[in-house]
Amino acid sequence: MYGSGILKGMSLVLQTMLLKKPFTVQYPEKRIEPPRRFRGASFVWYEDRCTGCATCAKACPQGNIQIITTEGQFNQYFVDRFDIDHLRCMFCGLCVEACPYDALFMGPDFENASYSRASLVIGKKHLNAAAPTRIPSSYFHPELDRIDISSGRPVPEIRKAEQEKNQDIGWASR
Amino acid sequence: MNVWDYLVDLIPNLARNLRAAVEGAGFSDGAVFLVMGLAGVLAVTLFVMLLVPPLTFLERRLVARAQVRIGPNRVGPFGLLQPIADALKLMTKEVIVPSQADGLLHLLAPSLIFLPPFMIFAVVPFAPGGVFTNLNMGLVYIIAVSSLAAIVVFTAGFSSANRYSMLGAARAVAQLISYEVPATIALVTVAVAAGSLSLTGIVQAQTVPYILYFPLAFLIFFIGSLVEVNRAPADLAEAESEIIAGYHTEYGGFKWACFQLGEYTHMVAASAIIATLFLSGWKGPILPPYLWLVTKMMVVILLYMWIRFTVPRIRVDQVMSFAWKFLLPLSLINVLVVGLEVVLAPSLPVWLIAINVPFAAASIVVWAKLYRVLEGPPPLTQRREIPGVTSPLPVPEPAGTAR
Numbered sequence: 307m308y309g310s311g312i313l314k315g316m317s318l319v320l321q322t323m324l325l326k327k328p329f330t331v332q333y334p335e336k337r338i339e340p341p342r343r344f345r346g347a348s349f350v351w352y353e354d355r356c357t358g359c360a361t362c363a364k365a366c367p368q369g370n371i372q373i374i375t376t377e378g379q380f381n382q383y384f385v386d387r388f389d390i391d392h393l394r395c396m397f398c399g400l401c402v403e404a405c406p407y408d409a410l411f412m413g414p415d416f417e418n419a420s421y422s423r424a425s426l427v428i429g430k431k432h433l434n435a436a437a438p439t440r441i442p443s444s445y446f447h448p449e450l451d452r453i454d455i456s457s458g459r460p461v462p463e464i465r466k467a468e469q470e471k472n473q474d475i476g477w478a479s480r
Numbered sequence: 481m482n483v484w485d486y487l488v489d490l491i492p493n494l495a496r497n498l499r500a501a502v503e504g505a506g507f508s509d510g511a512v513f514l515v516m517g518l519a520g521v522l523a524v525t526l527f528v529m530l531l532v533p534p535l536t537f538l539e540r541r542l543v544a545r546a547q548v549r550i551g552p553n554r555v556g557p558f559g560l561l562q563p564i565a566d567a568l569k570l571m572t573k574e575v576i577v578p579s580q581a582d583g584l585l586h587l588l589a590p591s592l593i594f595l596p597p598f599m600i601f602a603v604v605p606f607a608p609g610g611v612f613t614n615l616n617m618g619l620v621y622i623i624a625v626s627s628l629a630a631i632v633v634f635t636a637g638f639s640s641a642n643r644y645s646m647l648g649a650a651r652a653v654a655q656l657i658s659y660e661v662p663a664t665i666a667l668v669t670v671a672v673a674a675g676s677l678s679l680t681g682i683v684q685a686q687t688v689p690y691i692l693y694f695p696l697a698f699l700i701f702f703i704g705s706l707v708e709v710n711r712a713p714a715d716l717a718e719a720e721s722e723i724i725a726g727y728h729t730e731y732g733g734f735k736w737a738c739f740q741l742g743e744y745t746h747m748v749a750a751s752a753i754i755a756t757l758f759l760s761g762w763k764g765p766i767l768p769p770y771l772w773l774v775t776k777m778m779v780v781i782l783l784y785m786w787i788r789f790t791v792p793r794i795r796v797d798q799v800m801s802f803a804w805k806f807l808l809p810l811s812l813i814n815v816l817v818v819g820l821e822v823v824l825a826p827s828l829p830v831w832l833i834a835i836n837v838p839f840a841a842a843s844i845v846v847w848a849k850l851y852r853v854l855e856g857p858p859p860l861t862q863r864r865e866i867p868g869v870t871s872p873l874p875v876p877e878p879a880g881t882a883r
């Protein structure tokens with residue numbers, strides 16, 4: 307009343323200007339760790355678990371996954387090709403949900419820019435090379451929230467270390 | 481004469497030296513007058529044009545902090561070269577004139593937008609003796625010139641041949657004409673108290689800044705100038721969410737930059753007027769007078785920005801009714817009271833402050849109550865019964881008819 311509301315707002319703005327640290331994280335130099343259940347690019351695929359059943363390829367709404375298999379001697383399949391086309395992928399996670407053997411997981415990456423279309427079709431070689439180092443997203447696999455399978459450490463411990471690392475960019479503290 | 485003394489009276493000294501140099505070169509009186517005039521124009525223009533780009537940068541950084549962001553910090557140290565980058569980017573853009581537009585007027589409007597604020601600076605005293613022209617009716621001149629902005633804005637909106645631009649221009653003119661009235665009447669109190677219409681005279685008359693003597697007049701003029709320079713709480717003329725940037729919808733590239741810079745120039749001019757009339761202009765201890773004026777202007781500009789960061793845009797009818805039903809009566813009451821004070825105590829003793837501050841607060845509170853009565857209850861949407869028609873939905877009355 308009588309402009310007191312405006313004065314209140316103005317004092318709040320002044321406090322924000324003087325006291326609050328900017329929330330912005332200056333992206334190329336500093337970056338935020340994506341959330342644990344992030345459905346990002348760079349799928350994590352474990353060849354030893356994959357039976358080549360192609361359930362993921364059938365679940366994919368876009369038909370992004372191409373699997374070519376050869377029949378083995380003892381009633382098993384060898385996966386010859388496992389290609390995921392990131393260009394058309396919308397990261398819905400249906401392939402991960404479909405996989406009956408927990409062989410396919412979403413990944414933490416979000417930087418998909420590339421100079422060629424071919425490099426965005428991720429193949430078996432690439433996936434195999436990346437699998438030991440990548441931390442799979444715990445999307446559809448909440449049990450991964452507790453144990454981190456790449457390092458074997460309990461996740462709360464890792465989260466705490468991450469938070470301490472991010473203290474200076476003011477993300478985790480809020 | 482040592483350096484400090486020269487710097488304190490920098491503007492008159494420079495003028496004197498230039499005049500001596502030109503007269504020494506053997507020019508006729510007319511030529512000397514011309515050279516001095518051009519030098520003055522150049523100095524004032526440079527002052528404003530050098531002040532405006534840093535202001536755009538400052539405002540962007542400050543508004544970023546108010547929104548818990550960082551703001552532009554990539555170009556140069558701390559992003560200081562951002563205005564230059566912006567200007568270069570805008571200058572390289574294509575010039576587009578709509579096919580239905582009035583080409584000449586469309587081109588003329590962005591170039592004329594700088595004219596009114598520069599003309600205002602012609603009478604603003606930067607220092608004792610440091611004024612471009614010491615008009616003896618400077619206040620009247622300022623009031624006349626500041627209204628010219630409405631014509632330029634209307635030219636821009638009209639020549640664009642765009643409904644939104646026309647709406648924005650109409651809003652700008654309506655707003656400016658409405659707020660001219662209370663702001664001008666508030667200025668009358670200053671003229672009456674100082675006993676002079678010359679800005680130099682008004683500054684010299686202020687032993688105590690007039691903001692303390694006449695807080696009500698200051699508030700009215702401040703709000704009036706805020707609306708006249710089309711700044712955020714009252715930037716209805718360029719409301720991007722309603723009428724897509726209003727009068728400069730059809731402007732892009734460097735013409736758009738002209739409007740943007742023109743807006744800042746207006747703000748600088750308005751702050752100069754306020755600093756001169758209410759904050760005792762160049763007066764102040766220790767520092768040179770022109771620095772005092774610039775400091776006071778910066779305080780007013782920061783206040784403008786601060787208000788812009790805080791207050792959301794006001795509705796059109798609220799802006800208009802605020803001018804006519806609130807500010808105008810208050811300014812008339814203020815003139816009456818100040819007139820009485822000047823007649824009864826012509827020397828303006830300091831104890832008048834003790835009367836005027838409570839008077840300002842009391843009159844604002846009382847008139848705010850009355851304003852509620854004048855406005856009436858807020859319009860309601862009522863169910864309107866239409867005979868013979870059974871409607872399952874409530875038919876709303878048009879707003880404003882149900883009182």
